[in-house]
Structures are given as C-alpha cells and as structure tokens.
Amino acid sequence: xxxxxxxxxxxxxxxxxxxxxxxxxxxxxxxxxxxxxxxxxxxxxxxxxxxxxxxxxxxxxxxxxxxxxxxxxxxxxxxxxxxxxxxxxxxxxxxxxxxxxxxxxxxxxxxxxxxxxxxxxxxxxxxxxxxxxxxxxxxxxxxxxxxxxxxxxxxxx
Numbered sequence: 001x002x003x004x005x006x007x008x009x010x011x012x013x014x015x016x017x018x019x020x021x022x023x024x025x026x027x028x029x030x031x032x033x034x035x036x037x038x039x040x041x042x043x044x045x046x047x048x049x050x051x052x053x054x055x056x057x058x059x060x061x062x063x064x065x066x067x068x069x070x071x072x073x074x075x076x077x078x079x080x081x082x083x084x085x086x087x088x089x090x091x092x093x094x095x096x097x098x099x100x101x102x103x104x105x106x107x108x109x110x111x112x113x114x115x116x117x118x119x120x121x122x123x124x125x126x127x128x129x130x131x132x133x134x135x136x137x138x139x140x141x142x143x144x145x146x147x148x149x150x151x152x153x154x155x156x157x
Contacts, residue, residue: 004055004065005124008139011115015133016104020093028090029083033147040147043070043078050075055147061124061139084150086110098129110153116144 028044042053050072056064079087089108094101100119107114117134138144143152 002065002067003062005062005121005126006118006139007061007121007128007137008144009117009130009137010135011104011117011133012135013133016093016095016102016117016131019095019097020104021096023091023093025091026089027079028088028146029079030147030150031078031082031084033084033150039064042147043075043083045072045075045079048072059140059142061121086150086153088146088149095131097131100128102131102134107149107154110155111149112155114144114149114154 024046026044026046028042030040030042032039032041037057039054039056042055044051044053050070052068052070052075054064054066058064086109088111090105090111091108093104093106095104095117096102103118105114105116105118107116116138117131119128121128142148143157
C-alpha cells in the first residue's frame with residue numbers, strides 16, 4: 001500500500017524559477033471522480049511515459065495513492081475518449097529547497113494563471129521550511145485538487 005503525504009501551497013512571485021533544476025509537461029485526465037466517490041482514477045502522460053493512477057478521496061495531507069505504468073498509446077486513447085473535460089495541462093518544475101524537492105505546477109488551458117507548489121513529506125509531522133515564494137497553504141482546500149479543477153476550472157472562479 002502506498003501513502004502519499006503531501007502539502008500544497010499557492011505560489012507568490014517568480015523567485016522559484018531561477019532555482020528550478022528541471023521541468024516536464026503533463027497532460028492528465030480523470031476517468032472517475034465525484035463528490036461521493038471514494039477516490040479518483042487518473043491517466044497521466046509526460047513525454048513518452050504514461051501512468052494510471054488511483055488516489056483516495058480523503059482530505060488532508062495523507063492519502064492512498066497507487067500508480068502503474070501503461071502504454072503511451074493506451075493513455076492517449078483514454079485521454080481522448082474516456083476522460084472528463086477539460087484535460088489538465090501543466091508544466092511541473094522541480095525546485096530544491098532546504099533538503100527537499102518542491103514541485104511547482106504551472107497550469108495551462110482553462111486553469112491558466114494557477115501556480116501551486118507541492119512538497120512530499122516522510123511523515124505527517126515532518127518539519128518543513130518554507131521558501132519565500134510559498135504563499136497560503138491550500139492542502140485542505142478541495143478547489144485546488146486536480147480532480148476538482150476538471151469540474152471547476154480556475155478560470156471559472
């Protein structure tokens with residue numbers, strides 16, 4: 001069983017850009033989500049790699065997450081045929097800070113203008129130093145979950 005322990009923050013300014021060590025683009029879609037669902041089923045593509053991801057719908061910083069590689073051709077067909085619209089397009093930038101790697105997601109399309117920083121922790125109580133470009137924490141705000149951005153894109157807020 002895989003548990004993801006992650007905190008999520010809004011990003012303020014561009015101070016993180018000079019510190020980014022690499023970036024990759026993602027195209028991801030959701031096959032199953034919902035307010036009364038116990039989790040989500042997502043397909044994600046980056047470059048020539050693709051994954052099927054299942055994540056529990058629990059709130060907070062700890063959630064069950066399972067991820068499996070799938071053929072790229074299958075992922076493209078699933079994204080085009082089975083996923084809800086809009087598809088999430090984003091560029092993820094990896095930014096080291098204080099011994100951790102922060103993932104800064106810059107959203108595009110109907111979620112353009114949204115920039116979120118996420119950091120994975122080894123325990124829920126792990127200490128965390130925040131970079132100056134990190135703003136308000138949104139870990140418990142469902143609007144910022146990717147599965148919710150499909151149903152309620154940032155551009156409609």
